[in-house]
Amino acid sequence: AQSVTQLDSQVPVFEEAPVELRCNYSSSVSVYLFWYVQYPNQGLQLLLKYLSGSTLVKGINGFEAEFNKSQTSFHLRKPSVHISDTAEYFCAVISYGGSQGNLIFGKGTKLSVKP
């Protein structure tokens, strides 16, 4: 079975500062990893995904994430945040060949960007 831990429930940051949202997972098999973003009063949208290949994955809105197999981490980063990045961010993991019903979400990190 897999599990996902998002280490920070809330991250406040000032506009134009860099940010890192941390995600660790546990699994006995190979996994695919996803980051989703949820803006207020909306559903989740895919930000980026790691399937295979390069461990640095670029997503929408200037976000990127790095897969680290030895540390079982998939941290999300942005070098300079905007007010519009204020949202909740979810990390998710699923095993290779697993059922979509076994997609596991972390509990989310609320990013609050202040002017």
Place this chain on the structure above:
Amino acid sequence: NAGVTQTPKFQVLKTGQSMTLQCAQDMNHEYMSWYRQDPGMGLRLIHYSVGAGITDQGEVPNGYNVSRSTTEDFPLRLLSAAPSQTSVYFCASSYRDSNQPQHFGDGTRLSIL
């Protein structure tokens, strides 16, 4: 493409009432699911379906029913609403393969009085 469409967007019910939350997708996705989102709890899977005529229980299925008569539609039924079912409900769909991302609707905000 409309993507995943949920109706209604808001609903208030009294304890004991029943209702159906609607979900439709136009992407020909095999997989559809229902989640509930509560503060500090993340997303919890209620029921899911890997194709028409096939449904299965998720983490928190009690008090909810589903059916999948077509590829496009996956309604969620609350049989006898309870205050503990006050939540935001999200429908999601995807292709069946595990490397495919799920696509979410905008949610139904449900209050049970």
